Amino acid sequence: MRTPILVVCRKEVVENARDRRTLLSTLFFGPLFAPALFAVLINVMLSQALSGMDETVELPIIGAGHAPNLVEFLTRHGLEAADGGPTTIEDARAAVARGQYDVALAVDPGYALAFRNSDDARVTLIVDRSETRATATSQRVRFVLDAYANQIGMLRLQARGLNPTVLRAVTIDELDVSSAAARSVLLLGMLTYFLLLATLAGGFYLAIDATAGERERGSLEPLLTVPVGRSSLLLGKMAATICYMLLSLALTLIGFRVALAFVPLEGLGMRANFDAAVAVKTFLLLAPFTPLGAALMTLVASFTRSYKEAQTYLTLVLLIPTLPLLLASLLNVEPDMSLMWIPSLSQHLLVTALLKAEPLSWSYAAVSATASIVLGAALAMLAIRFYDREALLG
Amino acid sequence: MIEVSGLSKRFGSVVALDDISFSASDGRITGLLGPNGAGKSTCLRILYTVLKPDAGSATINDVDVVAHPLRARRELGVLPHGAGLYPQLTTRENIAYFGRLHGIKEPALSARVAELIARLELEEIADRRAKGFSQGQRTKVALARALVHAPNTLLLDEPTNGLDVMSTLSLRNWLGELRDRGQCIVLSSHIMQEVAALCDDIVIVAHGRIVAHGTAEALRARFGNKSLEEIFVETVAGS
Numbered sequence: 005m006r007t008p009i010l011v012v013c014r015k016e017v018v019e020n021a022r023d024r025r026t027l028l029s030t031l032f033f034g035p036l037f038a039p040a041l042f043a044v045l046i047n048v049m050l051s052q053a054l055s056g057m058d059e060t061v062e063l064p065i066i067g068a069g070h071a072p073n074l075v076e077f078l079t080r081h082g083l084e085a086a087d088g089g090p091t092t093i094e095d096a097r098a099a100v101a102r103g104q105y106d107v108a109l110a111v112d113p114g115y116a117l118a119f120r121n122s123d124d125a126r127v128t129l130i131v132d133r134s135e136t137r138a139t140a141t142s143q144r145v146r147f148v149l150d151a152y153a154n155q156i157g158m159l160r161l162q163a164r165g166l167n168p169t170v171l172r173a174v175t176i177d178e179l180d181v182s183s184a185a186a187r188s189v190l191l192l193g194m195l196t197y198f199l200l201l202a203t204l205a206g207g208f209y210l211a212i213d214a215t216a217g218e219r220e221r222g223s224l225e226p227l228l229t230v231p232v233g234r235s236s237l238l239l240g241k242m243a244a245t246i247c248y249m250l251l252s253l254a255l256t257l258i259g260f261r262v263a264l265a266f267v268p269l270e271g272l273g274m275r276a277n278f279d280a281a282v283a284v285k286t287f288l289l290l291a292p293f294t295p296l297g298a299a300l301m302t303l304v305a306s307f308t309r310s311y312k313e314a315q316t317y318l319t320l321v322l323l324i325p326t327l328p329l330l331l332a333s334l335l336n337v338e339p340d341m342s343l344m345w346i347p348s349l350s351q352h353l354l355v356t357a358l359l360k361a362e363p364l365s366w367s368y369a370a371v372s373a374t375a376s377i378v379l380g381a382a383l384a385m386l387a388i389r390f391y392d393r394e395a396l397l398g
Numbered sequence: 399m400i401e402v403s404g405l406s407k408r409f410g411s412v413v414a415l416d417d418i419s420f421s422a423s424d425g426r427i428t429g430l431l432g433p434n435g436a437g438k439s440t441c442l443r444i445l446y447t448v449l450k451p452d453a454g455s456a457t458i459n460d461v462d463v464v465a466h467p468l469r470a471r472r473e474l475g476v477l478p479h480g481a482g483l484y485p486q487l488t489t490r491e492n493i494a495y496f497g498r499l500h501g502i503k504e505p506a507l508s509a510r511v512a513e514l515i516a517r518l519e520l521e522e523i524a525d526r527r528a529k530g531f532s533q534g535q536r537t538k539v540a541l542a543r544a545l546v547h548a549p550n551t552l553l554l555d556e557p558t559n560g561l562d563v564m565s566t567l568s569l570r571n572w573l574g575e576l577r578d579r580g581q582c583i584v585l586s587s588h589i590m591q592e593v594a595a596l597c598d599d600i601v602i603v604a605h606g607r608i609v610a611h612g613t614a615e616a617l618r619a620r621f622g623n624k625s626l627e628e629i630f631v632e633t634v635a636g637s
Contacts, residue, residue, distance in 0.1 A: 012499075018491075019484055023486055221485070223483060226478050226482065227499075229476040230500060231468045397448060
């Protein structure tokens with residue numbers, strides 16, 4: 005009984021190692037593509053969040069001559085008066101509406117006089133609120149204008165012998181209690197999704213090969229004439245699928261370990277808690293998911309009539325790891341013993357906790373592993389029953 | 399030695415086999431002759447245990463195929479329709495894989511595979527991957543694979559399908575050689591000449607029933623001096 009399983013497993017491992025599709029999905033998609041995509045994604049998010057603050061923005065100013073101090077203040081804060089920009093309010097409105105500028109500023113002709121008399125000196129900000137891209141720029145201009153108004157206001161109060169704090173009844177201080185590692189979890193939470201996806205992708209083609217592939221090539225019928233029970237044949241194939249899934253998972257973890265070194269998480273005050281020990285623990289937490297994934301994919305593939313049909317259905321199976329992520333982010337769930345019975349959600353919660361550098365509960369990990377393995381075994385038995393049907397040959 | 403008695407099989411409302419009985423002896427080639435859809439493949443599939451009959455029984459060397467399918471498979475070498483190989487494995491690996499599944503261990507396995515490669519003249523493609531093999535090459539490798547455990551009984555489903563003249567001739571020689579060594583061979587075909595040239599006993603099947611059964615000579619005696627072709631047309635039309 006045991007030897008045929010090993011014979012089948014070994015043959016599948018060797019055969020698929022020579023198959024370009026399997027290699028691509030095991031060695032390329034998971035380990036290279038996912039971490040690279042992840043690193044690029046985070047880099048883009050970081051650069052979007054960080055940029056804009058120090059970048060120089062061209063700001064058309066109408067009537068700049070009325071407020072040389074304000075213009076100088078704006079310039080010092082990276083808002084350069086645009087040369088050859090619109091000269092009237094109407095032109096500026098048209099230019100902003102066209103999208104030529106994100107925002108324009110018009111200084112009231114009475115500004116200089118009002119300013120000198122400490123009256124209400126007015127400027128007009130011309131913005132297009134329907135343009136989301138321009139919102140950041142207009143907020144920045146508004147922020148700089150507010151700062152200028154505040155600064156002048158305080159100077160005027162001081163000149164009159166008043167403490168500027170009379171204008172500020174309440175001062176708000178913010179104290180952020182999250183650790184650096186906990187903050188990076190917002191981004192690293194996506195990691196479990198990529199890891200589960202890469203794990204499933206590693207076994208994708210082997211699971212199809214077990215039934216639909218063999219049948220389409222006409223090698224299934226001869227295989228069923230050897231004196232080995234169908235359950236042994238299928239278990240051998242599933243064992244090979246698990247081998248590839250584990251390989252894909254391990255390589256993907258190594259890929260992430262390397263890729264995260266190139267991600268400036270520190271730029272957001274975050275620390276990527278992903279050293280070798282965490283990678284090994286992540287592997288151990290996710291490994292019990294592989295029998296479940298292999299059995300599920302094999303079962304789904306054994307329903308199908310052709311290779312193409314199997315591919316279509318299995319692509320849907322690849323969406324399964326997105327469910328816990330969606331649930332976890334929508335409901336903001338916390339690790340809980342009852343949730344450890346739900347495979348993939350439990351792995352997501354455990355790995356996320358691990359990345360947050362929170363103490364790992366071994367009883368949680370044990371329940372998560374048990375639940376995945378038990379469900380995997382049940383699905384494997386179901387797949388074997390399907391494999392035993394006469395209709396398998398089509 | 400194969401004994402088939404009262405085999406019946408239906409798929410839904412379609413009757414594929416209706417009370418079929420015949421026997422095939424050692425040292426003889428028995429041909430199942432009939433048009434497409436007559437039930438030849440279903441009969442062979444029950445014999446090599448991938449289908450179960452609704453009624454009746456069949457034994458291979460006194461092993462019941464329904465009660466002891468794994469033991470029956472040990473007695474059998476099978477060349478199913480189509481003869482699919484593993485495209486990423488070489489000829490040698492394709493044959494050895496089945497040898498291992500039959501429980502043959504090294505070093506006996508390598509020796510047996512090498513012997514089959516020599517006897518079937520597969521040296522040229524022995525270490526090439528099966529991807530892109532011609533139909534003739536595939537059939538030869540599949541035949542070697544079916545023979546790896548030296549079975550006494552051989553079942554072949556449309557073995558000459560898609561083979562060119564040379565490959566058909568060498569296959570015939572091969573089967574003749576195996577028969578002369580005392581093996582029991584059953585093959586199916588819808589080609590009259592092939593059965594006439596190759597088989598000692600002929601079972602004519604149509605619509606799931608046996609319409610004529612006997613040696614080539616006996617059938618000729620029974621139907622006068624008609625050719626097998628005419629017998630075939632007559633019996634199939636009459637059923």
